[in-house]
Amino acid sequence: MKRFDSDRNRAVAIWLFACAALVFAMVVVGGITRLSGSGLSITEWKPLIGALPPMNAADWADAFARYKAIPQYTQVNAGMSLAEFQGIFWWEWSHRLLGRLVGVAFAVPFAIFLVLGWIPRRLIWRCGLLLGLGGLQGLIGWWMVSSGLVDRVDVAPERLTIHLGLALLLFMGLVWTGLEARAGFHNSRPPVGWSRAAALLLAAVFFQCLLGGLVAGGKAGFVYTDWPLMNGAILAPVDWSKGALAFLHDQALIQFDHRIWAYGLLVAGTAYAVLVWRGRLVDGLGASAYVVAGTLWLQAALGIATLMHGVPLWLGALHQAGAVVVLCAATVNLWLVRRSQARIFTSGWRPKGL
Structure with missing residues (x-):
C-alpha cells in the first residue's frame, strides 16, 4: 500500500476539525446537563455496557432505585416521578454517549490514518497525546460525578471546573493540530x-x-x-x-x-x-x-x-x-x-x- 509522505493532509485536518466539533457539542450538552440538574442521574460508571440505556421497566426501576439512594434525591428531588427521572436521565446519558462517540471518532480514524501513513510525522505524537487526554477526560468525568453521590447534593465545583478545563484543552488541541495538518510545516x-x-x-x-x-x-x-x-x-x-x-x-x-x-x-x-x-x-x-x-x-x-x-x-x-x-x-x-x-x-x- 502506498504511503503518503506529505507534511500536510486535508483528510486528517477534516477529521480533527470534526472531532473538535464533537467536543464542542459535548461541552454544550454538558452545560445543559448541569443546568437541568441531570448530572447525578446515572450513579454508575460502566464505560462499555453503560452505553446501553435501560431497556425495559425493570431496568428503569433499578436505575431509579439507585438514584433514590443518593443525597440529591432525598434532599432535593424527593417525590420525583419515574417520568421526571427519565427526563434528567436522558440528558446525562446523552452526554456520556457523546463522550464515547468522541473516543470512537478519534481512535478509529487515528489507527487507520497511521496505517495509511497519512498523518504528518510531526503530528503523530500530538494526536497520541490528544487520544490520551480524551481517555483521561472520561476518568475525570467519573471523578467529578462521584463527588456528588455520598455527602453532597451536587458535584464539587472544583472538580467540575477541572472536567470543563480538560475538555477545553482537548478542543484547543484539536483545532490547533487540525490547522497544522491543513497548512503543513512552516518555519x-x-x-x-x-x-x-x-x-x-x-x-x-x-x-x-x-x-x-x-x-x-x-x-x-x-x-x-x-x-x-x-x-x-x-x-x-x-x-x-x-x-x-x-x-x-x-x-x-x-x-x-x-x-x-x-x-x-x-x-x-x-x-x-x-x-x-x-x-x-x-x-x-x-x-x-x-x-x-x-x-x-x-x-x-x-x-x-x-x-x-x-x-x-x-x-x-x-x-x-x-x-x-x-x-x-x-x-x-x-x-x-x-x-x-x-x-x-x-x-x-x-x-x-x-
Missing part, C-alpha cells in the same frame, strides 16, 4: 511582541472559562442577578471563614471574580484589536483579531442577559457555547500570529514590551 519567526500578546489573550480567555466553571459548579449565577452591582453593592458579602476555599466555593466571590475578569478581558481584547489595526497587519491577522474582540463583546452581553434573566436553560447553554466560540477564535488568532513572518507588518510601527 516562521513571528514578532515576539505579537506572539506574546496573542498567547496572553488566549490564556486570559481560558482562565475566564475556568472561572465560569466555578460559577456553574457553585450555582453562583442564580444569585445576585442584578447588574452592574451585586445586590446593590460592588461586592456582595463574602464568607471569609472558608479561608482560601472562598475563591472556589463562595457564591458571591466566584461570581465577582468572573465579572471582574470579564471586564479586564474586554479591555485587553479591544486593545489588542486596536493595536492590530494601528499596525495594519496583513495575512488575515487583522480579521482574526477583530473576530476575537467581537466575540468577546457578544459573549459579555450574553453573560449579562443570562445573569439578569436568572440563567434560563437555553440562555445558559448559549452562554457556554459562546465561551467555546471565543476560545476557538483566540486559538486561531494565536496560530496565525505564530506562523506569520516579520514582513506581515506593512508599517514600521510595532508593539513594544510584552
